[in-house]
Amino acid sequence: MNSTQRGIRLIAGMAGLAFAATACGFNSSSDSSSNDSADDETPATEGASEDTEGTSGGGASGDITMLVPAYSDQTKGLWEGMIADFGKENGDVNVELQVESWDNINQVIQTKTQSGDAPDILNIDAYASYALDDLLYPVEEVVSPEVLEDFEPSFAENASLDGTMFGMPLIASARSLFYNKDLFEQAGIAEPPTTWDELYEDAKKISELGDGVVGYGMPLGSEEAQAETSIFVFGNGGSWGDSEEITADTPENVEAVEFMQKMIDDGLTEPDPGSQDRTPLLNVFKQGKIGMMVGLPPTVTEIEAEFPELNYGTAAIPTADGEPVTVGVADHLMAFKNDGDNQEAVTAFLDYFYSPEVYTKFVDAEGFLPTTQSGSEALADKESIQTFLELLPSAQFYPSTNPAWPNTQGAIQQQIGTIAQGADPAEVLAEIQGAAEGGF
Amino acid sequence: MGLANYRRVFENDGLPQVLINTAVWVAGVVFVTVVLSMALAQFLNKDFPGRRAIRLAILIPWAASVVMTTTVFYYMLEPNVGILNKFLVQINVLDETFGFTKRPVSAFAVAMAVGVFVSVPFTTYTILAGLGTIPDEILEAADVDGVNRWQRYTRIVLPQLRGTLAVAVIINIINVFNSLPILRIITGDLPGIKADTTTSLTFKLLTLYREPALAQALSVFNFGLVLVIIAIYMAVTRPMRED
The missing domain is CATH 3.40.190.10 (Periplasmic binding protein-like II)
Known part of the structure; x- marks a missing residue:
């Protein structure tokens, strides 16, 4: 009898707790609740610290x-x-x-x-x-x-x-452009691109080689879509904001995403880039089927270990005006x-x-x-x-000090790929902005 | 405060699509599963050489982990390395590999097919058990009365299976409705929420969107939703009714 009552009370309590948690929301309350618990713990902590102070001397x-x-x-x-x-x-x-x-x-x-x-x-x-x-x-x-x-x-x-x-x-960690030298040669391209115009032209020439060869690998799947998008956003002088404010839908950002969509629509990227994750796509690059793709320092070591015969180079990431920039x-x-x-x-x-x-x-x-x-x-x-070190001074960062950034990043990971399904870039960025302000 | 979280979930423009997906997902997977299982169970109820081996073979999709089974399907259909995709190109069904799992509609259809694949074994065995409880005398009596095979199935076997089918359908509804792994693997990396059910959206809200409060609100709603679905099913079919 007694234990049954306790059980019922326990269940009721847990249900209440679940609703309370829903009601408060984790986002806003987590800070204050962690402070509360830290305060509760203070006396005990102080006591413990006095003990250790005795043993530790000066200097x-x-x-x-x-x-x-x-x-x-x-x-x-x-x-x-x-x-x-x-x-x-x-x-x-x-x-x-x-x-x-x-x-x-x-x-x-x-x-x-x-x-x-x-x-x-x-x-x-x-x-x-x-x-x-x-x-x-x-x-x-x-x-x-x-x-x-x-x-x-x-x-x-x-x-x-x-x-x-x-x-x-x-x-x-920074990003740089990895390009396949053999494919560049076949397509008759001498130098890696530095501007978006060149990127577009080169990607076009390479994808015209046929046989499933992709001009530019654009992984917009949820794995790390925020990095791929930032490459273009930063490359157009845009940003995601600062510690005070998230600015996802600025004209620069919209222009950058429109350029991404143009590359997708003109068939210069892999098929269905909206759901392509970075790691599997990098494997396709390593197998020599992609002309250009943005990679990381560990990519160099991976290629060395897995595909040492791949004839590739690294270069600065092409930007709208050719001024180098990278995601740091x-x-x-x-x-x-x-x-x-x-x-x-x-x-x-x-x-x-x-x-x-x-x-x-x-x-x-x-x-x-x-x-x-x-x-x-x-x-x-x-x-x-080498290439990464040269790019480091021009590194730009995510506004990770902004409390709304994690949500923004999640929204980018989730939403940006829809531009490959015909979504309007301005609307997608507006949705991401909305997520930063508490939507989803 | 609390209602605000629910409001934020329901005000989303993508939610109607998610609710439609959920209905299609549950109704589609459960219906196809039950129909296929009824046919399979009928077949396995016959005595034929090698029946034991076939019965065991049908158990395998159930015995294997859902995550593993789904991953196998996912990679078979992968556009760059998938063998099923390559095979379809080789036999000239496709001109070039197709991203079955890369677009919302086709990926959702693939997920439903996998859902059926992993649900059939349990359902088949449940119905098989039900068939075993039908006394031979009744069937023999029917034969003597001269009913044809179809009449024998619809008039005699099906009514006897009513309780078994009810259990199979309800358990399938709950299972399929709450199933996360299949959708997580096949449509989880798709952008947007066009190929999500309320269950997989709950998971996305929690992990990708980092909105635990919204995920909780949606999961409370989700629980209510499955109760409603079952209530509708019970009211419409009244499977436990005694004639």
Whole structure:
């Protein structure tokens, strides 16, 4: 009897909870609820921290924790080796490393921050929400001036919120145009295109080769449609907005998407680009069936491993006026304040990590692009990333500090492909704008 | 606040299409499944050499994971590497490979075909069990009375199967209505929501659109919708009615 009643109450409670969650909506309430729970936890956290304060003395000493995602199978080994080397010079600072997969890390960090157990140093893509919750040190407080000045200006700006830098750019990824030299030769094209007019002409010549050969590979499937679209939007001087405002349906953006649609309608892309994902399409490029396609630094390594006989080149991405531009993506390190007694230890480790030698070794091994000037110089001769390095200064970014960006990105991934089914570019962009403002 | 989420779901221009899709998806898959299964069950109810092997073979689509089965179909129809697509070109049915899974209408049709494929085994076995419960005496009596085969099936076998069919249809409605994997794999990467049912749209809202509040609103509506569909089915056919 008693247990039955409890069961009923439990079910009623859960149903109520479900409705309450629906009623509030996760978007708006999640911030405040996480703050609430953080407040609840504060007394316990303070108590715990007082205990540890007794053991940690002054100067650069103490234990710091670090949470990083695994970029590759070797990520863990790289960090462990680095921490061991750091320990030889700074015996008083003990770095505790935790490596998580990309699938898990967002969940882990959310749990940790909500329970007041944030790591001292975190490696992840987005820093803005932690900075807004006032959990992070400004970068200038945890690295030496030399390190601070060494960051590439475009990345430093992308890591700043209202002029204060909160993220330390760690690695970068950029895009460049991959083109099939054999197909170019067959079509009688000497140089890769730099402007949209040339892109259109070259794609046309290549697709006229027949036999299923595609002029330009345009993956607008949901996998990464936002990147492919941004290539054209940025290439026309457009953007998705900034940290304050999302601007998806500007005249520049509409013009860019109209050009994309023209290429699709004139048969210069693969069939049904609206549902073509990037990874499978890149495989078709690797098999030599696509004239041009935009790729990433790891694409170079993949081709080397899987299709070493492919005769291809990399070049700057063609834009409306020929001025190079690329889509940049950067991951960041960030330092959590926690109790405020970790600053010196964190600074010691970060200065060590960003010393040119240590940093270059890390970036080189992971095969990404450096975000510091000294790193770019040191890796300037690495052939596989040459084109990408040259494009880095002209990198433009997603407005990832804008809270409405995740929705906008989701809407781009979902909606932009409909231009291949005859949807009007201006209307599609208006829908995306609507999604940024709370529609779907 | 709460009603605002429901309003945002229902004000979307794409929703009528999604509701039509849902109706076509459930009615189409369940109807074709049941008709095919009735024929198959009738066939498997006969005694013939190798019946056991055929019965086992029909179980396979049910035993295999839906995700796996669907993925196999998806790749067979893939325009660049799909063997079924290549085969259709080789036998000159198509001039060049066709993106069956790349356009909303054809992809939705493919998804429905896969839906039927994975639903038939269970339904067939349910009906087969139902056929087993029909006493031979009744059928023999019918033969003696001189009914033809069609009359024997419609007048005698079908009425006896009423309860079995009701169970098969209701379970299929619920299963098909709630089925996500098939649509997720075949139409999940299509742009827009033209080839979505309310169930797959719920998933898209949660993952792609990152709108958990809207997904919750839609899933509450979804639950109500399946109840309504079953209520309509019960009211129209009254399968449990005792004559």
